[in-house]
Amino acid sequence: MKLQARDLRWRPPHSGTARTIVEDVSLHVGEGELVGLIGPNGSGKSTVLRMIYRILRPTAGAVAVDGRDVWEISARENARLMAVLAQEQGGGVDAGGGFGGFSVREMVSMGRTPHKSPFARDDRHDAGIVQSAMQRTGVLPMAERSFATLSGGEKQRVLMARALAQQAGLLVLDEPTNHLDVRYQFEIMNLIRSLGVTAIAALHELHIAAHYCDRLYLLENGHLAASGTPAEVLTEATIASVYGVRAAIRLHPRTGRPHIEFMPDDPV
């Protein structure tokens, strides 16, 4: 098992009576799987992911990658086990107004950080890894351009290249299609698929989750409401109860994946 999260719970520290954000969430990702984490806004997707990628320490429960508890290893060791595409793209960097900004190649080279000692220089080996990561994500032609000047879709591909350069076995993606035009949403998801990586992704768009993921976990108010294959999770009943929208679902004749047609005018 690549990733195993057991009985995750999270409530903000020092918050007194504040509500628990995530409760009793267990999930796993097997080698080579692309697993989706779906749910309405505020259902706890990002919180679960942030516990997985070691930013939030769970109030209870544990996260293990390759059988190792992420809180028992250092940030550096953890960064060699998992690479993260967070929603934070590096605002300070890509804001552009003040900082000149990193070039695409420099941005991708950052992926080598957990592998290098302070005294080591980036050598030919690193340069090769960075080059091939850029090649695989198709950003090689823009290697010397400033990251800040790229479009949203291009930025995501550069960050994907950085994640590849990190050479971690698990990829954690927090809404990788967020703020992207439809074309780039498919482009980035196709890329993830084609790379054959093991990944868990929080996804906002149900049709994306249905089309690309091997398995889904559906969150509702911090609890797991359903899990299984897209066809098992994305049913008319669960969409009505969790999202509060009527939908008609048919299985696509060729892919066998659920195809969702929302019917917002019909009462739930």
Place this chain on the structure above:
Amino acid sequence: MPVLLAALAGLLLLSITFGITLGPVDIAPGSVWRIAGHELVLRLGLPSAAGEWTHAQHQIVWLIRMPRVLLAALVGAGLAVVGVTMQAMVRNPLADPYLLGVSSGASVGAVLVLAYGVLGFAGVYALPLGAFAGALLACVAVYWLAHSSGRLLAPRLILGGVAIGYCLSGVTSLVTLTAGQRELANAVLSWTLGSLAGTRWDELGLPALVLVAGIAWLLLQARGLNALLAGDETASTLGVDTTRMRRGLFVLVSLLTGVMVAVSGAIGFIGLMVPHVTRMLVGTEHRRVLPVAALVGAIFLVWVDAGARIAFAPTELPVGIITSLIGGPFFVWMLYRRGMSPGVGR
């Protein structure tokens, strides 16, 4: 990159030479280094004959101008490096030790040492030690003010820094005026304005040591600084222990600022202007930015100091007045360029 560094180093050497020749007494560029060479050879215990220079020229070059110009280079480099580091720490290109009140904190520490002899056990190091402590307190206070549930709020950072700076300047004035020492008031005035006048050789050792050690340490952290600029969460997922790193940077920034303020007072805006110009030259990667910023800062302050000495000769201006005259408009220009707000970089 090596070509650029060599060119800047050459330019620095030329600037230093030129800076030493400038002044009421004319000195030829050649004599500058012949006199310096003569002194160095003597210090190595070897015989050296005095050259064709007069005693007065010798005194002026060796005892007055050379230590002062070298200190200008050290302080310029130090403040530029502090600016680079602070900007990465808070992910905001408007961060500067002077603007964020860190220099004012250092001044309070230094003035307390002068007025009340606190930290007397540290001997000649009491002054830089006091300045370091003051800088560290100001640094932590500003950061704490700007911090809210794991995020740095840029407007609070800048405004909080300015507020703390004013408050600490008030403390400096209060201590100065109530200590009942007239010489102190004079010393403090030149301080708050930032001045390199009257530099002695023995004042150069500590800043040089701290500067070289600081730059070396920062270069080892360069990957971490790059990652920090991309955001705390990103840095963590790249394996950087951000809490530990930031603690180290706090100490380093305070140490550099404290030591520089102890010798030269609060010289503003170097830490704002030089990193900005450097990034326009070589981009954002810290392995390039750090050495280039240090050299550009050194060259810049050598020239500004030269200007301070000759602009209204025989009256000499405190160097901080000129950096403020240039730096204020520069800050405004940075704000307006591409419609930037202090919120850039969140």
